Amino acid sequence: MKSSSLCAAALFAITSTAAFAADPVGAPATATLIEGWQQADGTIVSAVQITLEDGWKTYWRAPGDAGIPPAFNWNGSRNLAGVAVSWPTPKVFGQNGMRSVGYANRVTLPLSIAAKRSGKPVQIKLALEIGVCKDICVPQTLKVTGTIAPSGNTPVPAIAAALAERPYTASEAGAGGVVCAISPSEDGLNITAHITVPHAGGTEFVVIEAGRADVWVSEATATRSGSTLTAKAEMIPNRKGALALDRSAMRFTVLGASHAVDIKGCTPS
Known part of the structure; x- marks a missing residue:
């Protein structure tokens, strides 16, 4: 992760507490709210910055087999109509023989905030x-x-830097579409995704998201042949019964040594 300097004046009115008082490690993470700017459409750009003690890591929105997905609870906020979170490109970590996806040291998560009363x-x-x-x-x-009451439209460097660290879109990366084959497995569904995308550098990892919060997706295996990256994983629902998927809501993130690519949706093979 790139780190950006922050003016002390940009950090304000925050509290951070550990989840469990009995936690023997204390509180290895703290969070601050960064005030940003207002866009022409009235949307407010802000951010939450998470700072971790040395050696500690936290997780991306799809954390991998060993991770805990982050959850945002905005209950009690006022004049808040909606929030969208942007995710800077994460790192891939080895953890107890499994793979996790996330951040070390510090991460700034930009927020796009819609107010009920602009x-x-x-x-x-x-x-x-x-x-x-x-x-x-x-x-x-x-x-x-x-x-949050931004009075200007000048971007704040720390937030702008985090926005610039997002994965490339398919168009920006020169990627084609994703063709996916889905078949039943013992516990859910198997997926094989053929992703047409230029090499992202070094060892490439693929993270598959089902587009449903109630479906867990296993760590994907990835192999490349020319311009095609093939990823295989299993999707398991957290309840019994038929599993219906919206292919257009699925998400495929390619994480490489030089950059990452975020591709949305797939078509049947």
Whole structure:
């Protein structure tokens, strides 16, 4: 991750607490709210910055087999109509023989905030549930509060840098589409995805997201032949019964040594 310097004045009105008082490791992560700017359409750009103690890591939106997915609870916020979270390109870590996807040291998560009443301050009350790992893994709840009332349209460097660290879109990377074959497995569905995408550098990893929060996707195996990267994984629902998938909602992220590519949707093979 690139780190950006922050002016102390940009950090405001925050609190951070550990999820469990009995947690013997203390609180290895803290969170701050960064006030940003207002866009022409009235959307407010802000961010949550997570800072980790040395050696600790936290997880991306799709954390891998060994990870805990982050969860955002905005209950109690005022004048808040909706929030979209942007995710900078994560790193791939080995952990107890498994693979996890996430961040070390510090990560800034840009927020696109819609206010119920445009032009009025938004009072943020966020309970951010994350997993953090070093020698052990523990859950934490980081409580962040603050009032966002940006008066200008000049981008804040720390947030702009985090936005620039997002994966390339398919168009930006010169990627083609994804063709996927889905078949029944013992516990759910097997997926084989053929991704037409230029090499992302070094060893490439593929993260597959089912487009449904109630479906777990296993660590994908990836092999490349020319311009095609083939990824195979299993998708397992957290309940019994038929599993219906919307192929257009599925997501395929290619993580390489030089860059990452985020491709949305696939077509049947």
